[in-house]
Every structure is written in structure tokens, then in C-alpha cells.
Amino acid sequence: MSFYQFAKTVVATLLKPSFRIKIIGKENFPKDGGVLLCTNHINNLDPPVVGITCPRPVSFMAKAELFDVPILGNIVRKVRAFPVKRGMSDREALRNGLKILKDGHVLGLFPEGTRSKTGELGKGLAGAGFFAMRTDAKIVPCAIIGDYKFLRRITVIYGKPLNFEEMREKKASAEEATDYIMQGIKELIDSHNNGNIT
Template sequence: MSLYTVAKNLCAAIFYPRYRIKVEGKENVPKGGPVLICSNHISNYDPIVVGITCPRDIYFMAKEELFSNKIIGGLLRKIHAFPVKRGMGDRQALRRGLDVLKENHALGLFPEGTRSKTGEVGKGLAGAGFFATRSDAHVVPCAIIGTYKGKEPLRVVYGKPINISELKERKASAQEVSDAIMDEIRILKDNKE
């Protein structure tokens, strides 16, 4: 059993009862091939919640600062995380993300790049559009609905893969594709609240 599976099972045993997590749309995540999971971002716990609710193992980009400690950095790498320098075009992280998709894995992104202070879905950065247009990945929107403090269950909803073929055909910018992805996340969230 891999460390990823052990960590996923352990976190699931803690997080599901603690936040009464309800999951919808798992069947929308393709079982094979490259997948780009794009979620809104409301808490530091989001990568864990997306990781335990998604039926696929997910590779996440994580801020470079988390890898400065050798023990934590080593552990993060073993559970499929890799570093990204925030606030600049990190070519190495972009290449690594494309490699993850070329290897038919699932890449998890929070396109907003930072947590929403209001809980509203914000504007996405161009990175999600970059990966969507430069790969053959299915793009699956994900909405985390609720709070980690409320009495209501935390809901995680996976939408149907987004058809971006028209955007690719007309060579839409990475930002335009990211905007389209964020619109789908927003629709998922608004329809389920």
C-alpha cells in the first residue's frame, strides 16, 4: 500500500466525520487518462478534502515554502505534491504539471491561487487555462460548498468535464480558458447552495 493511500485513508477517517462531508458527482471524474481537477479555494484544508473525495490519486502543486523543511518536503513529494513559486511563471512547475498529465495522472489545481476570504468564487489565474490548452486532459470542475466551521455538512461537488474544444480551436488565451473554468465552478456552487 502506497504512502498516498495510507495518508488518504487516515485523512478520510478524520475529515469525513469531523466536517460531515457529502460528495456528489464522483462519477464525473474519468477513471483513466489525464484529468485536470479545478476547484475553488476556501481553506488550507481544501487539498486534503479534494484528495480524499476524488476517486483518482491527485498530484497537487504546493507553494514552494512548504518544501523548505526537508522532512515535510519529503513527505509532500511522497504524496504526489510538487513545489511552485507563486507570483511568477515557474517554468519548472509548469513542465512538471504537463508531465503529470502526459503520464495520464490527475492534476489538482486551485486556479484562484489563494484562499477566498469571503467564500465567493474569485478570478482564476491563467495556469489552469495553460494546462487545459497544452494537454489532452479532461477538465473537471469541483466546488467546495460550506465552511469548515459551520454546523452544516461540507459539500464537495464534481461537475461534468468541461468541453473546451471550441476555445482550443479558436486559440483562446490561457486566461480566457481559466475564466471559462471558473464560470463552471461558480455555476456548480451557485446551483447547489
């Protein structure tokens, strides 16, 4: 068993009963090939929740400071995360992200860049659109819904891959691509709130 799988099992044992995690749309997730997984961000526990519910291993960008923390930094590396420097254009992080997608793996992003303090979906940053437009990866929107109260349900919804052909054909800007991705996430949230997803 890999360290990633071991960590996933341990974290799932802790989080799934604590938040009664429900997964919707797991069958929508591509079984192979590069995938850009884009999720709303409502809590610091979002990365492990996505990690334990996603059918495939996910590599997340994590703030560079985490990698300097004794023990934690080593664990973060072993679960496939890679550092990104906040507040500046980090070319190495961009290259790492592109390589993950081009090598046929899953790159997890929170396009808002930071967690929402209100729980409402915020404006997405151009980074998600950059990765979407620079690769032929499938783009999967994901919504996390709930308030992370003990024994209250957290629902994770995986949408069908977005149709990005038109975006790529018209050479849309990174900002336009991100807006399209954010719309996909919003539709998942709205569908759940309106009772259209079971």
C-alpha cells in the first residue's frame, strides 16, 4: 500500500463518520487521463475531504509555508501536494501543475484561491483557466456543501466533465475559462440546493 493510500484510509476513517460525508456523481469522474478538478473552498478540511472522496489520487497546490513545517511538510509532500508561493506568479508551481496534467494525473485546484468566509461561491482566479487552456485535460467541477459541524452532513458532488472544445477553439482567455469553470461549480451548488440532485 502506498503512503497516499494509507493516509487516505486513515483520514477517511476519521472524517467520514464525523461529517457523515455523502458523495454524489463519483461515476462522472474520468477513469484515466489528465483531469483538472476544480472545487469551491469553504473550509480548511476541503483538501482532505476531496482527497478521500475522489476516485483517483489528487495532487493539490499547497501554500509554500506548509512545506517548511517539521513533519507536516514531509507528510504534505508524500500525499502528492506541491508548493506554491502566494502573492506572486510562481512559474515553478505552474510548470508542476502542467506536468501533472500532461502526465495523465489529477490536479486539484480551488479556483477562488482562498476559502470563502461566508460560504458563498466567490470569484475564480485566472489560474484554473490557465491550466484548462494550456492542456487537453478534462475539466471536472466539484461542489462541497455543508458547514463542517460534527455529525452534520457534508455533501461532495462531482459533475460531468465540462465541454471545453469551444473555449479551446476560440482561444478564450484564462479569465473567461475560469468563469466558465466557476459557472459549472455554481450549477452543482444550485442543483443541490434546489433538490435536483439525489
